[in-house]
Amino acid sequence: MKGTRRALDLELATLEVQDDRGVPLTERRLWARVSAWRPSCSGTDRIDLELDGELFPPVPGYARPIWERWFTGPPGKKRGAWASLDTRRRGAWLDLVRERAFQPARRDRPAGHAYELGGRHVTDEPGLYLALGEAVNGAGGCFGGGLGAVDDCLGGTFGYTAPATLLWLDAATARDHLSQVLAPDGEPCDLFGVVLDILGEGGMHVTLA
Template sequence: MKYLLVQEDEDGVERLWGRCAGVEGLFVEPVPLPREVLILRGCRPEGPLRDALAEPGLLPRGLGDVSVEVLDGDDSVQWWTLVDAVVVAHRPHPDDPARHDIVLGAGVRNDDTWLARLEAPRFDLFAGTTVAAAPMGRCTDVEGLFGPRADPAPVPLELIGCEAVEPLLEGTQRPRRWARGWADLLVLDRHGAVMASRPVGLDVSGARPSVLGDGLEDVTLTDGGDDRPSPAVRPVWEKWYEGAPTEPHTWAPYDARGRAEWLELTTRGWRAPLSGPDRSGGEHHLDGRFVTDVPGLHCAIAEALLGPGRYFGREWNAFKDCLGGGFGVAPPFTLVWHDADVARRALAEVVEDPEGRLTYFEEIVRLLERRGVTVVLR
């Protein structure tokens, strides 16, 4: 059995619902958002948006993902993402020629909402969805943003050769009357250790005797969840299936997407409690030959501090948290960064701080030094 289906009760205790020999549909591409037309009313454009309006002959013009922060007074109350936004057309705003009404095409995703009703909203735009997102302007309204949207149809998941136990067994016998919320699908490596976990819906839409026999069933879950890896990162999972990595640089052959998935797997693969307090002091050596992107940087730092396959943050904020302690190593210590120029050149265009214009590489070095780490660049 390679998969376990478990549900956590109110006391945090995991209850087994079934064991499965295989799963079909674990790796899927996300369902694309439908394209919509939105109008940025009374907009004062900045940055890439201003550049797009400066050359109307080149429209339509892509902006990439655009973040929309909705403010009510001084309070930030909502975040939206306009996925793959494209400037289609624009014209001067009727009441103020210095402003613009801009027609965009985009997929619309609601990221965070704290208030349902807004008294006096305003809308700030940012290029991208990370903390490095640069301002793109401010608008008085985003027409079409709050329109009703149907949830995308769920993508099912097939549990192959499933040994169901109560209460899942009841669901396989009467699937149409079955609705039991969500559970976790635990993925086991070849040694039986949990290498990953993904949430799945427990609604059963079908069950039949499995071709594997021995009283097993093939069970169809109506909704396999949104947090499923892409088929493009399947080789990373296959590598981890062999067991938690023990050799350095095993992540290096993968592209940025694969390395990001590698970091995702480290969060579950090394979740066991620490055997003792954080280690401080001493000298750690970072092999910088393969640090050609942001995920690679975090793979290399974690490996330098804790060893292959270990977790020490997968992006800026998580890395900052890890430096605060509780993850095996804490400052002060010395980090000798070999071949640092590889990362300096590769991340020269990756800017974490739009105001200060420091690159991601420079920000990481500055953060380490601020937290008491002696960084030696070689």
């Protein structure tokens, strides 16, 4: 690109998306070419690019307000900022939470820590993982976005050291909504029961309230 404004074919590239503070938020692959460039108002050591191409996968329209919210930075200390969202928007929120989880190093809490999960809004699968992530790692925190990922997180490096305790408040909400769901293969699944089993096997003693 040096000294030219001609189109430059990037082919398959990775786009790092940052929030308004310059902190990495997520990454997306794209097939694109540079159609124009100019000095950036963000600093003399940067340039602004205009790209022609498309993201893989594209950001769906329903997820864009979620991205706009996260561009201002992660949620504050108050948990449940996702609670008013419908299931697919909760899924978009969970996607960003999961991708941010791999960026900063996380210090595990010592064994014996007592966690508390606010279960009033656990009415779907994304809500389950969002509430569990916040119980362990605070507002905007992640502790897996699927059963296998939760099992991995119980092994350490995600804010948790076994053994520990978890007080699950309003657990009846999750039991009512997640005891009969469809697994990816289309078979019925007691997701609530499976999660309890995984947590127990990982050294987290759960008390339902």
